[in-house]
Amino acid sequence: xxxxxxxxxxxxxxxxxxxxxxxxxxxxxxxxxxxxxxxxxxxxxxxxxxxxxxxxxxxxxxxxxxxxxxxxxxxxxxxxxxxxxxxxxxxxxxxxxxxxxxxxxxxxxxxxxxxxxxxxxxxxxxxxxxxxxxxxxxxxxxxxxxxxxxxxxxxxxxxxxxxxxxxxxxxxxxxxxxxxxxxxxxxxxxxxxxxxxxxxxxxxxxxxxxxxxxxxxxxxxxxxxxxxxxxxxxxxxxx
Amino acid sequence: xxxxxxxxxxxxxxxxxxxxxxxxxxxxxxxxxxxxxxxxxxxxxxxxxxxxxxxxxxxxxxxxxxxxxxxxxxxxxxxxxxxxxxxxxxxxxxxxxxxxxxxxxxxxxxxxxxxxxxxxxxxxxxxxxxxxxxxxxxxxxxxxxxxxxxxxxxxxxxxxxxxxxxxxxxxxxxxxxxxxxxxxxxxxxxxxxxxxxxxxxxxxxxxxxxxxxxxxxxxxxxxxxxxxxxxxxxxxxxx
Numbered sequence: 001x002x003x004x005x006x007x008x009x010x011x012x013x014x015x016x017x018x019x020x021x022x023x024x025x026x027x028x029x030x031x032x033x034x035x036x037x038x039x040x041x042x043x044x045x046x047x048x049x050x051x052x053x054x055x056x057x058x059x060x061x062x063x064x065x066x067x068x069x070x071x072x073x074x075x076x077x078x079x080x081x082x083x084x085x086x087x088x089x090x091x092x093x094x095x096x097x098x099x100x101x102x103x104x105x106x107x108x109x110x111x112x113x114x115x116x117x118x119x120x121x122x123x124x125x126x127x128x129x130x131x132x133x134x135x136x137x138x139x140x141x142x143x144x145x146x147x148x149x150x151x152x153x154x155x156x157x158x159x160x161x162x163x164x165x166x167x168x169x170x171x172x173x174x175x176x177x178x179x180x181x182x183x184x185x186x187x188x189x190x191x192x193x194x195x196x197x198x199x200x201x202x203x204x205x206x207x208x209x210x211x212x213x214x215x216x217x218x219x220x221x222x223x224x225x226x227x228x229x230x231x232x233x234x235x236x237x238x239x
Numbered sequence: 240x241x242x243x244x245x246x247x248x249x250x251x252x253x254x255x256x257x258x259x260x261x262x263x264x265x266x267x268x269x270x271x272x273x274x275x276x277x278x279x280x281x282x283x284x285x286x287x288x289x290x291x292x293x294x295x296x297x298x299x300x301x302x303x304x305x306x307x308x309x310x311x312x313x314x315x316x317x318x319x320x321x322x323x324x325x326x327x328x329x330x331x332x333x334x335x336x337x338x339x340x341x342x343x344x345x346x347x348x349x350x351x352x353x354x355x356x357x358x359x360x361x362x363x364x365x366x367x368x369x370x371x372x373x374x375x376x377x378x379x380x381x382x383x384x385x386x387x388x389x390x391x392x393x394x395x396x397x398x399x400x401x402x403x404x405x406x407x408x409x410x411x412x413x414x415x416x417x418x419x420x421x422x423x424x425x426x427x428x429x430x431x432x433x434x435x436x437x438x439x440x441x442x443x444x445x446x447x448x449x450x451x452x453x454x455x456x457x458x459x460x461x462x463x464x465x466x467x468x469x470x471x472x473x474x475x476x477x478x
Binding site: 152153155156157159160161169170172173174176177181184185211215217218220221222224225226228229230231232233235236237238239 | 391392394395396398399400408409411412413415416420423424450454456457459460461463464465467468469470471472474475476477478
């Protein structure tokens with residue numbers, strides 16, 4: 001499994017992905033699920049992936065090849081807007097899913113989804129969730145975050161603290177705590193983590209950080225959160 | 240959907256169930272999912288249900304009929320031990336599931352599960368999770384709680400605060416907060432709630448309480464928890 005989350009806030013976008021991939025419980029590997037594409041001043045795009053690795057790797061490979069060969073109709077670096085970027089990613093993901101399913105016995109066992117976040121010059125920041133078939137939905141002010149993969153454990157904290165007005169610093173803390181709850185509850189989501197922050201109108205990656213398993217500040221935050229939760233639990237009156 | 244949770248603690252068992260049943264989004268009803276059976280001094284049994292209503296209702300009806308007709312081989316009030324109770328519930332649930340599936344086109348679309356908690360005179364408290372096919376697992380000191388239905392949203396709080404040494408008062412608060420997180424995140428889990436506490440060696444229901452949607456103490460706890468979480472979030476340092 002996977003857990004990826006993206007927040008669309010007034011100050012910018014905060015994106016977080018884990019890196020664990022497993023084919024059965026005894027075949028666990030680390031694969032990057034966060035991919036970034038930049039032409040500073042023109043556009044910045046980040047893509048996070050969940051689902052069958054054969055589908056997501058091939059999709060990212062085709063998107064990368066289209067950029068390298070300057071295929072104007074298929075390159076996300078040529079698309080005129082973020083909507084165009086989402087459409088290219090959706091079309092490519094839908095095609096790859098269809099091809100891979102064609103090779104499988106149980107057709108519905110293969111699927112993948114992606115979060116696409118970014119901003120094009122002269123446009124606003126946008127955040128999309130792309131489904132296996134290539135269709136997609138978009139984050140809005142009412143629903144300022146999107147998740148893919150194992151999303152339930154980490155949802156309550158986001159529901160409680162995230163609004164479009166949340167600062168980037170608070171947002172970073174919130175996605176890390178959301179991931180922390182998921183890591184504790186589901187073994188198939190694992191460290192290290194990839195965190196990316198894209199400031200509004202920056203048109204480039206503002207901050208990218210890989211957080212390793214032994215990262216002392218992440219461990220400290222995780223422990224402080226556990227203690228704060230237990231303290232909060234003791235403080236409140238029972239119903 | 241449904242959310243039911245049972246805790247097996249040194250001081251006793253704490254059980255909580257919601258009551259929402261839906262067949263599609265426009266057909267929402269309230270059905271009890273918590274059923275208790277008592278012969279004070281001899282035994283106390285509580286059963287919580289999740290899954291297809293046609294399966295769970297028929298299973299509970301057959302269990303009740305076997306008690307009324309004093310069917311010695313099928314009455315959970317005659318079983319010599321809690322293991323025997325779990326076996327009767329498992330057998331009945333497995334049979335009903337099989338029968339209902341036989342009437343359906345898509346056989347695997349019908350399933351149900353149950354939590355069975357109780358104590359027989361001269362035996363310890365026991366808590367079982369019964370699957371559709373009738374097989375079951377049991378709570379232990381290492382894993383002192385079991386959940387059925389929509390279990391993920393409410394798991395992080397239980398993982399953080401519940402051990403066998405947790406007091407009944409804290410346990411009651413924990414299951415209500417676990418339910419509160421689930422209610423916020425999943426519309427198909429709904430008030431009112433049924434809470435049952437069975438003290439160790441009490442051999443009867445120690446406390447049973449229905450919590451209605453407008454219950455002021457539940458609303459107050461829910462709000463205090465939200466505020467405590469937000470405060471805890473602000474207090475801790477980012478990673």
